[in-house]
Amino acid sequence: MSRPELGKPKTGQKVYVYERTNTGHDTIAAKITKVGRKLVTIETSGSTRVWRMRMDTQKQADAIGWTPWFATLDQFVYDQQHERAVEFLREQRNDVRQESPWFEPDRLIALAELIRAASGEKEAEVAW
Numbered sequence: 001m002s003r004p005e006l007g008k009p010k011t012g013q014k015v016y017v018y019e020r021t022n023t024g025h026d027t028i029a030a031k032i033t034k035v036g037r038k039l040v041t042i043e044t045s046g047s048t049r050v051w052r053m054r055m056d057t058q059k060q061a062d063a064i065g066w067t068p069w070f071a072t073l074d075q076f077v078y079d080q081q082h083e084r085a086v087e088f089l090r091e092q093r094n095d096v097r098q099e100s101p102w103f104e105p106d107r108l109i110a111l112a113e114l115i116r117a118a119s120g121e122k123e124a125e126v127a128w
Helices: 073-091 105-119
Strands: 014-021 024-035 039-043 050-054 069-072
Touching: 014 073, 050 069, 069 073, 073 105
Parallel strands: none
Antiparallel strands: 014 024, 014 069, 024 039, 039 050
């Protein structure tokens, strides 16, 4: 299972914006407020934060260098599954290097599931 595609965004659709922090990234719940031909406008509740993001890259339109990006609910669930797989593999002291064929996100998730199954562990459920 690969990361789901964006599809056609809709006004009012719930999305998650990832912003970089010193220790990783923050995940901010938001919604799409405007859909254009190439850009979407995303706002948090109360319009305290506003981003204009490109639909082709899902990244902030006017940023230079590192930039915030957004994900739909399906993409967010996939990203969380990938993060849990990476964390589990680290806990098991499995260092999957970038040149390894297991480094791809789908393969990392599969590897974590194989190791969990062999050890009899179950994956933790996502708390919403």
